Amino acid sequence: TPTPTPQPLTFAVYFHPDGNLYVGDRISLEVVAPPAMQHQTVRLQFEGQTLGEGTIEPSGIGGRSQATFPWVWDTAGLEAGAHTLNISLPQRGLAWEESVTLMPREALPREEKESAWLTAESTCCVFYLLSHSAAERDIDTILATADAQLEQARQALPVTPSAPIPITLMARVLGQGGFASDELFLSYLDRNYAGGDFAILLRHEMIHRLDNAAGGDYRPPILAEGLAVYLSGGHYKPEALTPRAAALLSLAAEQPDYPWFYPLDTLANEFYLLQHEIGYIQAGALVEFMVNRWGWEAFEAFYRSLPQPGEGDTPASVLNAALQARFGLSLSQLEHRFRQALEAQIPSAGVVQDVRLTVAYYETMRRYQQRYDPSAYFLHAWLPDVQTMRAENIVADLWRHPQQVTNLVLESLLLSADRALRRGDRDEAEHLLNVVKVTLTAAENQAFDPLASHPLSARMARAIHSLKTRGYSPEYLLIEGETLQAAVRVAQNELMFLELQENEAGFTLQPVLQTAPPNTQ
Structure with missing residues (x-):
């Protein structure tokens, strides 16, 4: 009988906040381990100094085995460039290095650099949000929506909350865009690829709050x-x-x-x-x-x-x-x-198709998250203690999210598919979802350029490169049939809309009117 070959232990390390890391960031780590490593100690060291120790244990809805280190590494005062972290499991004699590149603090986008926690109150609720975000821009509408939704919720559950309902508005997508614990958490951003109707999501989480209070x-x-x-x-x-x-x-x-x-x-x-x-x-x-x-x-x-x-x-x-x-x-x-x-x-056939496409939309969205935005995936979503974030004005964990061209293209496709589904254009929604699926399959098959796997995703990538070359900061693209529109940031939380036409020389741009970003429609 042949002797079984020992299988190598596989660990994964996730750094937070997402996207680029900058000098001055307070960096968190998740060290994901095989389930057999539960209860083992993980040690983090930098330049000979121990940053922290943690125990591998089940975490999140998915019960993933990991050691979690919130804000364990304060990079203030370090030089920009490559740095090395040492990670070890002393009880098992395992050790390895992780290389981390810190961008200069000056390269941090101004909106995030100047962002701070704000508080806004309505009759029903107290909102916590980040300055310079889409939520700050739309806060008056949000406050009115919250009061109206709570009144509707209380018609069925006539519970009077003992205190204003605390709601955190996140400037990034987490999970399906909303969840409840001690507070309510809702994603609110212009490129909200989790889709859905904000008012319905808000009422859903409010009902959980009233339900808990009802006993x-x-x-x-x-x-x-x-x-x-x-x-x-x-x-x-x-x-x-x-x-x-x-x-x-x-x-x-x-x-x-x-x-x-x-x-x-x-x-x-x-x-x-x-x-x-x-x-x-x-x-x-x-x-x-x-x-x-x-x-x-x-x-x-x-x-x-x-x-x-x-x-x-x-x-x-x-x-x-x-x-x-x-x-x-x-x-x-x-x-x-x-x-x-x-x-x-x-x-009706339309309802059956809508249900099928709704399931397909969110399955595709979660597949995207697992590949390109893992901190957002609901089974392992990254949400450290929000009260600490507010007390110490930590904004990056709920502001920063992946911003590569691939993220912009695929999130824009999801955004456009959601809009098509909500206006009843189910064939267009299915087409756009198929583009995302083709691109994700190419990525999973290790294609050199997954965006080149479909003409539409390739065209969108060219459009984003063209916009960036001309000095624009694209927030998202919208696709309706053959029309391609770009929302570009012209101020800290203001958008301008451009229609793009491609010819042999590149893209021509034409300003267009757009009444509201998709998050509020």
């Missing part, structure tokens, strides 16, 4: 997220939930090898690890079904009375016991009746 010992994600989708009137945009869940069943019949519809016990037990959009649509429609069947008061009484899982319990077993005790049916019987109600629906 209950146990709120399983299938119902907590389903409730937020149901009371928001949609997931990423206003949408009828029951027809969209019926569309999931239609898609499941067409593509039985893809998990278009989950058994309720699976959805309950593994909610955050399942396909995100399918799970949220299904959960929202399930809550709608339960409310329609039993009434709001009966549903809420059931929801608020769920007990904490005991030893050996799962979310599904808790729901099953509670359903039998209150309504006299099991979870599997609820699923049967839910499916019957959905099967009675006949979703």
Whole structure:
């Protein structure tokens, strides 16, 4: 019998903030390790001095094994250029070096260099945002939107928050663009490739806040997220939930090898690890079904009375016991009746296509994040302690994000696909998503220039190079049919819009009117 060959241990090191690193940055590290290395100590050293030690442990929604070092390396006073960090696992006798290049502080874009944390208050909320950001530019509209959305949320959950709701507006994309913990976090930027309707996302996170305040010992994600989708009137945009869940069943019949519809016990037990959009649509429609069947008061009484899982319990077993005790049916019987109600629906071809493309959009977006913006990927999103950031005026972690030409092109394609989907131009959305997929496949296959893999992405790359050569700072490109428009930054948070036409000599530019950036439309 041949002796098995020991497999090399693979580690990955992620530096934060994203993008270029500059002299003066307070740099954080994530040292990602094989699961077998959990509980081991990781030591960081620079020029013979120990910067810090940390333990490898599960982190984030995905439970990735890593040692995390927030703001461990203050680079103030260092010279620009290459520097070497020493990383070791002393208990295992493992050690290696990581080379880090620091750009001169003078090269840091002025907007970030001058940015600071600001506070703005509305009737309902206190917002934390960065100066010179899109959020600062649009803050009056944001404040009015927040008050209106909370009033709508409180119509169903008449809870009065004991204090203003704290909301952090991030100048970069994290996850799908919004989440809730002790505070609410929402991405707000002009190149918001996570898409979605800002007002709907805001109401969704507000409902989580009100839901927590309304009480209950146990709120399983299938119902907590389903409730937020149901009371928001949609997931990423206003949408009828029951027809969209019926569309999931239609898609499941067409593509039985893809998990278009989950058994309720699976959805309950593994909610955050399942396909995100399918799970949220299904959960929202399930809550709608339960409310329609039993009434709001009966549903809420059931929801608020769920007990904490005991030893050996799962979310599904808790729901099953509670359903039998209150309504006299099991979870599997609820699923049967839910499916019957959905099967009675006949979703239009447009709804089925929209659901399919919505799933495709966000699957493509997350694939992009894993390749080109890993700190944004929801299972491993980078969000260190925001209160420390505000207290010490650390802005880079929520400001800086990858800005290479590849990022600009692919994020612009996603932005344009989202706009097409929201205006009902589903064929255009599918075309643009296919361009992103072709480019990502080329990158995954180690193509020398992935953007050259499709004529449109190659054209967009040429357009960005042309804009930069002429001194413009492009924020994003928009594609509608054969038309290419560029949003370029003309002030710290102001945009100018140009139409680009390509000929043998290059690109001609023509100013055009644009009423608002995509984030606010």
